[in-house]
Amino acid sequence: MPANRAIAFDALPGPITAYLTAHRDHDIAAQLDLFAADATVDDDGHTHTGHSAIAAWMNRSAGAYTYTITPLAAEQSGEGDYTVTQQLAGDFPGGIVDLRFRITLRGGLIQHLVIEP
Secondary structure (H helix, E strand, C coil): CCCCEECCHHHCCHHHHHHHHHHHCCCHHHHHCCEEEEEEEEECCEEEEHHHHHHHHHHHHHHHCCEEEEEEEEEEEECCEEEEEEEEEECCCCCEEEEEEEEEEECCEEEEEEEEC
16 A cells, blocks of 8 residues: 655545535535445444435434534545544544544545544
8 A cells, every 4th residue: 555645635636625625514415425325434433334324424423513623634545545634623522633534535426434533
């Protein structure tokens, strides 16, 4: 696997930028439009596959806590593979966490998303 290479946020592909904006704005419909029909999301020890499961995960996640997002870093590790590190600060336990959003694109859509500390 190639080494991660730091990139500027404005160098991220359009679907990733659009997803991050929709995520920040809690716009579930806009987020879901950016996922392939058979996409998977791994978050908090659970895997969500397909639009229905991903939409349910987004709805649960969006209402759980109030938080702000600060982008920290972006990297590319291969063709279609990116990692964006963001800091979330809010009313969840601990109050602040840095999360890595590992995103794999296929055909201009998000095929796989892993969210982890």
